[in-house]
Amino acid sequence: MKIKMPRWFYQLASPRWFYDITSMLLPWFSMIALILMITGAVWGLVFAPEDYQQGNSYRIIYIHVPTAILAQSCYMLMAVAGGIGLVWKMKMAHVVAKACAPIGASMAVLALATGAIWGKPTWGAWWVWDARLTSMLVLLFLYIGVIALTSAFEHVASGDKAAAVLALVGVVNIPIIKYSVEWWNTLHQGATFTLTEKPAMPPEMWMPLLIMVIGFYCFFGAILMSRARTEVLQRESRADWVKSLVEQS
Amino acid sequence: MSFLVAAIRRDLLLAFRRRNDIVNPLAFFLMVGVMFPLGVSPEASVLSALAPGVIWVAALLACLLSVDGIFRTDFDDGSLEQMLVSPQSLHQLVMAKVICHWLISGFCLAMISPLLAMMLFLPGEGVMPLVLSLLLGTPALSMFGAIGAALTVGLRKGGVLIALLVLPLYIPVLIFGSGTVQAGAMGLPIAGYLALLGAILVFSTLLSPFAIVAALKISVRS
Structure with a gap:
């Protein structure tokens, strides 16, 4: 069976095309991310109403929830990009997957750190062995594994493929790990946003959060593009178009 | 099928010629278990509460320790490359290696685990669940471990890296494994836990050979 893709x-497979298109997109993403994140942060941290139970400490969700969502979706993107790289032997997909890993790991660290800061006044402890905290920690370990494996190979192409296999194995296991840990122990409140239900918060509270989430996604896009661009330049340093680019600047 | 049997026989024969490889993980398993009374407390009440988790963690680490060897010697002397280019099914080859690894690590660990259970004062009702959970859980550990071993076999320093790659995947098996023993020690039904362990085993047996074969091809070509 032959599948014809658009x-x-x-074209995405061509490093040069990727470099050109991202140099057009990157400023837009950065600008939108900046505007949305400043709007969301100021609205959420200053103007949103206080929570009747948690007071002002709840405001950390404006950072915590976007980072936690990004940490998860970044892993999905990394696995999908790795899978595309394995199936279609696309160099650019591996570049994107490689650029994803450190971003996702830092998002997971941020989500854990903001969660700990919020947990101290609310639960009275920096860390509790709760299902969602633990599965975020495991996600961080999976990221560390992928980063370690990529850098362990001297041959870039083998490192890419090995990391892609590991990311795919991880993505199959994430639901199992999530449910096993959830069954083991849970204390965390339910998800703030679900696609199927209306949020329990008033709109003045979730609107800035939504803006922050979208802003973080744009921020992620911008960081991802700039990391991938650097990686492309390093990998294609022998190509003519890179040489002429260097000579121009 | 005869290829599978032949491959298992070859690996078992090789393992029996180097008996250290079989004995070392078992000795490691017992030694890790002995560290806990020395480090925590020799009190029977404390140890019997800790025992299910301690025995399972010790078994998990013993499996992890031996998993690096699954493909290592065959890779070093070049026979792995010959196996990859041979017309035989790679799937069966990988299954044979994993089954053999389980027989010399997980199966033996399950057999000597009652000894450690006695030393750590695990209540008598917990011993049978311990052996059953190890018998069901350790093959899945071998499966996941083989993925890590296949990914790192081409690297000179695979040891610590394997632990980084594989330990997160071991978490569900650990949770349900020690859960079985805890439930059994308290006299609660364990069928649900065993069913979950069995489900993980079936799932990992179905899917991980694909990952192992893909990883071996990457490692051998690099």
């Missing part, structure tokens, strides 16, 4: 999909 033309832009094949």
Whole structure:
């Protein structure tokens, strides 16, 4: 069976095309991310109403929830990009997957740190062995494994493929780990946003959060592009177009 | 099928020629278990509460320790490369290696685990669940471990890296494994836990050979 993909999909495989298109997109993403994150942060931290139970300490969700969501979706993107790289032998997909790993790991660290800061006044402890905290920690370990494996190979292409296999294995295991840990112990409140239900918060509270989440996604896009661009330049340093780019600047 | 049997026989024969490889993980398992009374407390009440988790963690580490060897010697002397280019099914080859690893690590660990259970004062009702959970859980550990071993076999320093890659995957098995023993020690039904361990085993047996084969191909070509 032969599957025909749209033309832009094949164009993505070309490092030069990727470099050109991202140099156009990058300023837009950065600008939108900056505007949304400043709006969301000021609205959430200053103007949103106080929580009747948790007081002002709840405001950390404006950082905590976006980082936690990003840490998870970044892993998905990394696995999907790795899978595309394995199936279609696309160099650029591996570049994207490699750029994803450190971003996702730092998002997981941020989510854990903000969670700990919030947990101290609310639960009375920096860390509790709760299901969602533990599965975020495991996610961080999975990221560390992928980063370690990528850098352990001297041959770049083998490191890419090995990391892609590991990311795919991880993505299959994440639901199992999540449910096993949840069954083991849970204390954390339910998800703040679900696609199927109306949020329990008033709109003045969740609107800034939504803006922050979208802003973080744009921020993630911008960071991802700039990391991938650097990686492309390093990998293609022998290509003519990179040489002429260097000579121009 | 005969290829599978032949491959298992070869690996078992090799393992029996180097008996250290079989004895070392078992000795490690017992030694890790002995560290806990020395480090925590020799009180029977404390130890019997800790025993299910301690025995399972010790078994998990013993499996992890031996998993690096699954493909190592065959890779070093070049026979792994010959196996990859041979017309035989890679799936079966990988299954044979994992089954053999389980027989010389997980199966033996399950057999000597009652000894450690006695030393750590695990209540008598917990011993049978311990052996059953180890018998069901350790093959899945071998499966996951083989993925890590296949990914790192081409690297000179695979040891610590394998632990980083594989330990997160071991978490569900550990949770349900020690859960079985805890439930059994308190006289609660264990069928649900065993069913979950069995489900993980079936799932990992179905899917991990694909990952192991892919990883071996990457490692051998690099």
